[in-house]
Amino acid sequence: MKAIIDSSTVRAIKFNSDGATKHYYNALKEGRFQSTQCQQCNHIPFPPRMFCPQCGSTDIQWIDLPKQGTLYAFTQQSRALRFNAPDVIGLVSLPDIGMILTKIDAPIEQLSIGQTVEWNTFKVDDRLTVHQFHPIT
Amino acid sequence: MKNHKIAMIGAAMSPITKYIEEPIFDLARRTIEDAIVDAGIDRHSVDGLSITPPSLAYHNTAMFVSRLGEHLGISLKSLACTENGGCSAALALRWAIMEVALGQCDVAVALGVDQRLKEMPAPGETIEAFMDRSIHGTVAVYSSYDGAYGLGPPIPYYAMAAQRYMHEAGATKEDLAWAAIRLREHANKNPAAMFHNKALTIEDMNEATDFIPPLRLSDCSQFVTGAGAVVIANERVASSLNTTPVWLRGWGQSHHPSAFCNSSDNISRYPAVEASANQAFEQANVTRQDIDVAEVYGVFSATELMLCEEIGFFPRGKSGVAFKEGKTTYGGDIVIDPSGGRLSLGHPACATPMLEAYEIFKQLRGEAETRQVPNAKLGLLHAEHGMLNGSAISIWERDNA
Numbered sequence: 107m108k109a110i111i112d113s114s115t116v117r118a119i120k121f122n123s124d125g126a127t128k129h130y131y132n133a134l135k136e137g138r139f140q141s142t143q144c145q146q147c148n149h150i151p152f153p154p155r156m157f158c159p160q161c162g163s164t165d166i167q168w169i170d171l172p173k174q175g176t177l178y179a180f181t182q183q184s185r186a187l188r189f190n191a192p193d194v195i196g197l198v199s200l201p202d203i204g205m206i207l208t209k210i211d212a213p214i215e216q217l218s219i220g221q222t223v224e225w226n227t228f229k230v231d232d233r234l235t236v237h238q239f240h241p242i243t
Numbered sequence: 244m245k246n247h248k249i250a251m252i253g254a255a256m257s258p259i260t261k262y263i264e265e266p267i268f269d270l271a272r273r274t275i276e277d278a279i280v281d282a283g284i285d286r287h288s289v290d291g292l293s294i295t296p297p298s299l300a301y302h303n304t305a306m307f308v309s310r311l312g313e314h315l316g317i318s319l320k321s322l323a324c325t326e327n328g329g330c331s332a333a334l335a336l337r338w339a340i341m342e343v344a345l346g347q348c349d350v351a352v353a354l355g356v357d358q359r360l361k362e363m364p365a366p367g368e369t370i371e372a373f374m375d376r377s378i379h380g381t382v383a384v385y386s387s388y389d390g391a392y393g394l395g396p397p398i399p400y401y402a403m404a405a406q407r408y409m410h411e412a413g414a415t416k417e418d419l420a421w422a423a424i425r426l427r428e429h430a431n432k433n434p435a436a437m438f439h440n441k442a443l444t445i446e447d448m449n450e451a452t453d454f455i456p457p458l459r460l461s462d463c464s465q466f467v468t469g470a471g472a473v474v475i476a477n478e479r480v481a482s483s484l485n486t487t488p489v490w491l492r493g494w495g496q497s498h499h500p501s502a503f504c505n506s507s508d509n510i511s512r513y514p515a516v517e518a519s520a521n522q523a524f525e526q527a528n529v530t531r532q533d534i535d536v537a538e539v540y541g542v543f544s545a546t547e548l549m550l551c552e553e554i555g556f557f558p559r560g561k562s563g564v565a566f567k568e569g570k571t572t573y574g575g576d577i578v579i580d581p582s583g584g585r586l587s588l589g590h591p592a593c594a595t596p597m598l599e600a601y602e603i604f605k606q607l608r609g610e611a612e613t614r615q616v617p618n619a620k621l622g623l624l625h626a627e628h629g630m631l632n633g634s635a636i637s638i639w640e641r642d643n644a
Contacts, residue, residue: 107374114375118382119391127387152506153388159500179403179510181456183393195392195399197510205506207389214456219410236391 112231119234125156129168134235139225141203142166152203175200175239177221182214198223198239209238216241247344250481250488251639253282253474254604256597259437259589262361263468267297270470271356272314278352278472283484289474291321291351293338295331295593297358311354321347328384328628329540331355332471332596333635339475340491349480355598356470357591385503398463398543400504400630402455405545407511408560409457414548416457418563420448422544423461423586425566430583432614437467437589462544464590471597473604488642489607492529492621495522498633505632513631516553520625520636524555527638529621531555534638536578536606536616537623538599542585546631551579554625554636578616581606596626596635607641 119127126142130153133140143150144158145165152171157164180196194210196217209228210217223239230236255277257270271294279286292312296304308324321342325334332355339351364373382390385397394400408414427443430436443461451459481488497518504510524530531554539554541547548562556577557565565571571579582588582602585595603622605611611619620641627634 107370110371110374111378114378115382115391117375118379119387121379122382122387122390124387130388153386179406181399181402181406183399183455193393195394197403197504197506204508205504205510207392207504207506209392219406230391234391 112234115230116233126154130154131234133168134227134237137227139171139227139237140168141171143169150203152200152206171203172200174222174224174242175206177210177217177219177223177239177241178205179219180210180214180217196239198225206237209236211238211240248478248481249340249343249491250476250478251473251491251600251604252284252476252481252484252486252488253278253280254472254601255281256435256471256601257469258435259467259469259591259598261437261465261467262359267301267356267358268310268314270358271311271354274356274470274472275311275315275352275354278474282474282476283486284350284474284480286315287317288480289317289350289352290319291339291342291348292317292319292354293321293323293325293335293342293351294354295325295335295356297356297593298326298331301358321351327633329542329592329595330626330628330633330635331593333626336473336475336596336600336637337494337496337635339473340494343475343477350474350476352472352474353597354470354472355594355596357593358468359466359591389503396466397503397630398455398458400510401543401546402458404510404549404630405462405543406457407509408545408549411511412560414545414560414563417445418548418566419457419462419544420445421563421566422541422547423448425572426547426580426584426587428572429581429614430587432581433583433588436583436587437465438583438587443587458543458545461586464542464585467589467591469589469591469594469598471594471601473597473600487608489604489639490642491637492640493523493525493527493638495519495524495526495636496634497522501629501632503629503632505630510630511549513549513553513627513634516550516625516627516631516634516636517555519634520554523623523636523638529638532576534577534621534623535619536581536603537625538580538582538584538602539625540585540595540599540627541580542590544586547580547584547586550625550627550631553631554623573616581611581614581616596624599624599626603639607639
């Protein structure tokens with residue numbers, strides 16, 4: 107079943123891509139968590155965009171996102187499809203960027219709002235790597 | 244609606260059930276016919292049909308509205324299919340209103356219908372094909388970025404919004420529980436409700452374990468089967484009938500530039516709801532206190548509370564107490580979700596706004612039987628899409644002639 111879900115997810119991501127999706131996932135595969143930054147107004151959207159949603163400029167560059175953020179909210183799915191159950195997920199607030207939906211690599215009992223968390227990558231399979239965050243103590 | 248008076252003249256809904264045995268096409272057709280009969284008009288006077296097909300359950304709903312038109316055997320001047328998540332059926336209603344306001348149609352019917360599939364995978368469908376279809380569906384909604392995180396239904400997003408609401412506004416799990424309990428009490432007056440005659444007490448809620456923390460199962464709505472339809476008419480048609488029209492007083496609509504999670508800002512605040520409410524109240528020229536009855540699209544208990552605050556019925560963080568103290572039920576300040584709401588009426592998503600419209604229509608007509616809100620004159624109905632990223636609110640008034 108995992109192979110079926112992974113294959114479908116990879117194809118669904120490709121099918122629902124925008125211009126930034128491919129670069130974004132390729133960077134994660136290489137261990138880099140990136141978004142785009144507008145070279146005109148410095149705005150950093152997340153998810154990445156090949157244009158600036160604030161000023162409309164197409165003058166953008168890929169940048170590395172900060173290593174640490176703040177845990178903004180979290181929950182868990184006990185009937186998880188993608189990862190092992192229970193699947194802890196959360197929203198992490200990155201400075202100046204906003205909230206990012208992510209996998210949390212820690213039991214829910216160890217989490218609290220406002221904790222400092224740090225990202226690393228999680229390899230789903232050869233074709234797909236995602237970001238995940240864990241609390242640092 | 245400054246220049247054109249628009250009336251709701253008829254409405255119908257099916258009982259809300261988990262599954263249905265008949266083809267959904269028949270349910271849709273019958274609900275339309277029931278609404279036309281309720282309006283007391285010749286079926287051939289209908290010249291507009293706008294619908295939301297059961298697109299959450301079915302993928303092949305192309306030209307569903309044309310097939311319905313053919314099936315009904317009615318010549319139409321306008322047909323449309325509207326889709327934007329939870330707001331879909333509100334937009335079908337909006338389409339009917341606009342066609343009548345523009346003079347394209349005299350009488351337009353709007354329908355919302357949805358169905359929970361009994362067999363997943365569908366008969367003859369492989370597990371691979373079913374998983375592929377499901378995953379494509381969710382990634383399409385949550386984007387190629389959030390879509391990788393294995394969310395099926397959007398419950399985790401709403402759970403995190405509830406957590407933030409409690410964290411920021413001081414709401415408690417007891418507050419959430421009271422929203423669920425009041426809605427269940429309302430459903431117990433409504434024989435069409437999915438959870439009719441099923442008691443829910445504070446003890447039940449306190450003893451329940453978390454489903455997706457901090458939400459318990461009874462904090463969540465169930466995706467089920469149902470259909471609703473309303474008939475919209477211009478002033479000439481509405482005034483020619485021997486029934487009491489329900490007039491549109493105001494409409495507001497707004498969309499925040501986010502699709503599911505307001506990730507730039509705050510996931511427990513919903514500026515689109517507030518903006519659409521402000522527009523609707525301004526156009527209607529009435530106050531929050533003037534509203535007698537409201538149907539809101541609160542798909543989770545915490546969402547129900549937050550919505551009541553964004554619409555402006557209660558201050559931030561204070562809805563839970565209002566629900567507990569009975570301010571949102573019979574004998575209180577305003578009756579919120581006399582139908583039982585999404586939690587206890589049941590939530591066939593693509594039909595829900597039309598079920599709300601049905602309830603408001605029946606309440607304002609004085610035809611809501613055992614759940615009638617006494618002297619209901621002004622009603623509000625609300626729908627949202629995404630996680631309240633977008634909102635549509637309308638205000639309706641019983642003819643006082």
